[in-house]
Amino acid sequence: MIDAAVGMELPPLVKGPITREHLKAYAAASGDPNPMHLDDELARSAGHPGVFAHGMLSMGWLGQLLVEATGVGSVRRMKTRFARLTWPGEVITCRGRITRIVEEDGERRAECEIWTENQDGERKLVGSALLALPRA
Amino acid sequence: MPSKDMIGRVLSTGSATVTAEHVADFARALGDPNPLYVDGNAAARGPFGGIVAPPTYPIAFMTQAMAGGMDTFLELGLNFMTLVHGEQEFEYRRPIRAGETLTLTGRIADVYEKTGGSGTLDFVVLETEATAADGRQVFFSRNTLISRRA
Numbered sequence: 001m002i003d004a005a006v007g008m009e010l011p012p013l014v015k016g017p018i019t020r021e022h023l024k025a026y027a028a029a030s031g032d033p034n035p036m037h038l039d040d041e042l043a044r045s046a047g048h049p050g051v052f053a054h055g056m057l058s059m060g061w062l063g064q065l066l067v068e069a070t071g072v073g074s075v076r077r078m079k080t081r082f083a084r085l086t087w088p089g090e091v092i093t094c095r096g097r098i099t100r101i102v103e104e105d106g107e108r109r110a111e112c113e114i115w116t117e118n119q120d121g122e123r124k125l126v127g128s129a130l131l132a133l134p135r136a
Numbered sequence: 137m138p139s140k141d142m143i144g145r146v147l148s149t150g151s152a153t154v155t156a157e158h159v160a161d162f163a164r165a166l167g168d169p170n171p172l173y174v175d176g177n178a179a180a181r182g183p184f185g186g187i188v189a190p191p192t193y194p195i196a197f198m199t200q201a202m203a204g205g206m207d208t209f210l211e212l213g214l215n216f217m218t219l220v221h222g223e224q225e226f227e228y229r230r231p232i233r234a235g236e237t238l239t240l241t242g243r244i245a246d247v248y249e250k251t252g253g254s255g256t257l258d259f260v261v262l263e264t265e266a267t268a269a270d271g272r273q274v275f276f277s278r279n280t281l282i283s284r285r286a
Contacts, residue, residue, distance in 0.1 A: 015167065022167075029158075029165035031199035034219075046217045055221045056195050060166040063191030072172045072231060073184065075191045079225035 004110050004133050010069040010096035015061050018053055018088050026057045048085075055082035058092060058116045058125050065094040065114070070131045076109065080127030090118045096129065108133045137285055138212045138247045138258050147242040147262060148205025154197065156187045156234040162196050187234035194226060194275050198264055201240050212244070212260055215283040222259065223280035229273050238266045238274055245278070249285075256285040 016022075023037045032054055035042050040050045059080050066075050086092060093116065100111040110133055116125045156176060163173035171178035172188055179187045189197070232238070246261035264277040 022165075025165040029161045030196040032195075056192060056224065057166070059224060060168070060190065060192040064166060064168045064170075066191065067170065072170065072182075072188055075228055077225070077227045078191060079223070081223045082221050 004098055004101065006098055006101060008098045010065055010098075010112065010114075013061060013065040013068065013094040014091065015094065016091040018086065018090055018092065020051065020088055022057070023051060023053055023088070026054050026060075030054065030056060032056070049087075051088065053086040053088070053090075055080075055086070055125065058082075058086055058094075061092065061094045062096075062114050062116065062125065062127070062129075065096055066112075066129055066131060069096070070110070070133060074132045075129065076132055077130040078114070078127065079129070080114070080125045082124075083126050084122065084124045086116070086118070086124045092116050092118060092124070099128075101133075108135060137249070137256075138214060138260055140247050142208075142212060142244050143247055145208060145244045147208050147244055148202040149239075149241045150202040150204075151237055151239040152197065152201035153237045154189065154232055154234050158196065158200065159187055159189045159193060159234055162193050163190055166190065166192075184231055184233060188231040189234070191226065191228070193232060194264075194266065194277050195224070197232070197238070197266075198240060198242070198277065201238065202242055202264075205242065208244075212247075214258060214260065214281065215286045217286070218284040220282050221279070222282040223278075225278040227276040229275065232266075232274060236268060238268060240264055240266045254284065258283050258285055 043051045096112045096114040098110045110131045112129045117123050160174040242264040245263040248259050250257050260281045262279045266274045
């Protein structure tokens with residue numbers, strides 16, 4: 001990413017189809033006890049068609065997208081809004097695009113818009129990130 | 137329903153040591169094969185001299201490190217059946233390293249409501265700061281929770 005420029009897209013990262021096994025593994029590893037991700041009956045009683053994925057699972061994939069673009073230790077900030085729920089069976093593509101290049105704290109940094117979308121192009125998480133870039 | 141009187145209250149505190157096993161479990165649950173997260177030998181030869189954590193690892197570490205807080209959290213009076221994670225923000229000063237001990241403090245930073253066509257939504261913003269043994273900040277987390285009032 002030495003040639004980073006405004007408008008450049010980060011190489012996309014594809015995840016899924018999401019399974020209930022993914023959700024069980026993420027619940028255990030993250031320590032998130034929320035049964036809405038594990039118990040279909042409870043999720044239905046709350047008005048959902050069934051369990052839905054942890055928002056933080058998708059945000060974790062966005063973290064992987066960023067690190068694969070500019071390297072471990074390069075992420076200065078990331079922020080997402082969980083705009084829509086993500087469901088088992090969906091294939092999620094993580095995407096990012098550079099919106100601005102700035103000089104800050106002695107570093108060259110790229111501001112990016114980031115988002116996840118399903119197989120129909122519906123955006124689920126939307127947010128932004130700030131990445132430190134290597135010196136040209 | 138959450139009261140603005142709770143703004144500024146400490147929700148929970150704690151400290152814990154980041155273990156390579158926990159970092160690797162978390163990376164595997166994300167399906168992230170980066171050797172700096174999961175392979176101690178490769179990471180030892182890498183730029184940080186050991187295992188480091190992926191960007192969203194703080195969410196798992198916060199759960200592990202911060203004991204208590206549930207009484208204060210319940211006092212907020214959120215509707216758990218409609219509770220969702222609305223927004224999440226992280227700021228990073230440097231990578232989190234396996235083997236280091238971090239001290240965390242979580243606070244209720246804001247409480248507000250919005251009323252729209254589907255009723256009233258309660259918003260609670262939790263801010264958590266993690267510092268290392270040298271007293272310097274390692275990461276900062278801002279977590280917005282939303283519930284629809286019953």
